[in-house]
Amino acid sequence: IVASPCALIIATPVAYLAAIAAAARRGVLVKGGAHLEVVARAAAVAFDKTGTLTTGRVRLIDVDVRDGIGESEALRLAGAIESSSTHPLAEAVNRAMKERALTPAGVSDYRSTPGDGAAAVVEGRSVWIGRPESIGLHSPNAGQDAAGRAERFRREGKTASAMVIDGTVTFLAFEDTVRNQAAVCIQRLRGQGIRWIEMLTGDHEIVAQKVAAQLQLDGYLAALAPEDKLNAVEKLRAKYGAVVLVGDGINDAPALAHADVGIAMGARGADVAMEAADIVLMKDRIEDVAWLHRHARRTAGIVRQNLTLAIAVIGVLSVFAAMGSIPLPVAVVGHEGSTIVVALNALRLLRTHVM
Secondary structure, three states: OOOHHHHHHHHOOHHOOOOOHHHHOOOOEEEEHHHHHHHHHOEEEEOOOHHEOOOOOOOOEEEOOOOOOOOOHHHHHHHHHHOOOHHHHHHHHHHHHOOOOEEEEEEEEEEEOOOOEEEEEOOOEEEEOOOOHHHHHHHOOOHHHHHHHHHHHHHHHEEEEEEEEOEEEEEEEOOOOOOOOHHHHHHHHHHOOOEEEEEEEEHHHHHHHHHHHHHHEEEEEOOOOOOHHHHHHHHHHHHHOEEEEOOHHHHHHHHHOOOOEEEEEEEOOOOOHHHHHOEOOOOOOOHHHHHHHHHHHHHHHHHHHHHHHHHHHHHHHHHHHHHHOOOOOHHHHHHHHHHHHHHHHHHHHHOOOOO
């Protein structure tokens, strides 16, 4: 009776069930206790930029046109391609069209390439929109002028998106703001023992550098394609062990699936990102990443307490039982009592602590 491992068996699952329930109350969807265990021992956290460290409420602030193409015309063509996309830049284009009462043009032969952009035939015109670094693939004669125009926007801290209309290069300039709680979240993670906090973004070096400096990150990597983010996660894992990645977009999905724990921003995040992630922040609060890490560490601590107590009770009672000096009623009370204490200790995790 005293050697029965009831308390030992329930020490871990009850704690993780209570922890998952508490996280759900806060709006954090955890898809399994094993993910909390990894978060608790993680030493490195990587963040996407747009829609994660920044608000994702990007504003279109400039349309740089050439060769007789008007701003409204360029915006209509861009809106035709971006109308069905959930990317923050696409949403900014769609909002700008509504503000100007523009109707998107008809689209045919639509093609999308993650990390590069999207192309289509719009009202008989060949249109591509995507990363400025890919202009040469779609307009070989763009030359240094296009590179200089993109660089000008970036020096101003704006995100530039390129558009090629029948060979003519147009630029859309966007502006985003860092989330109010992003700096607080990073400070808390660092105070809770995270050794390395890095930003992985597909945006340009200059824009990424400004955000990284503002948030005092340990490092950043810019101009990354989806496969580059996979490689970055692998390098962090080799150096620091378990890696937590926080992202929200389609381009983040492969890296979210590849990280030891992927955390998706749920309010505006892409469906594929939430599907690939192990944890989803349904309320879209960046500060919940720091709360989750603290909650996971507290859970791991309570599991250790439970295991220590269960093993100690079994060991002590077994010694007395082997000596024949423990009555059966006392053995039963000791066995059942330790089981109840372990369960009650685990249920303390149902209380969510606000940070």
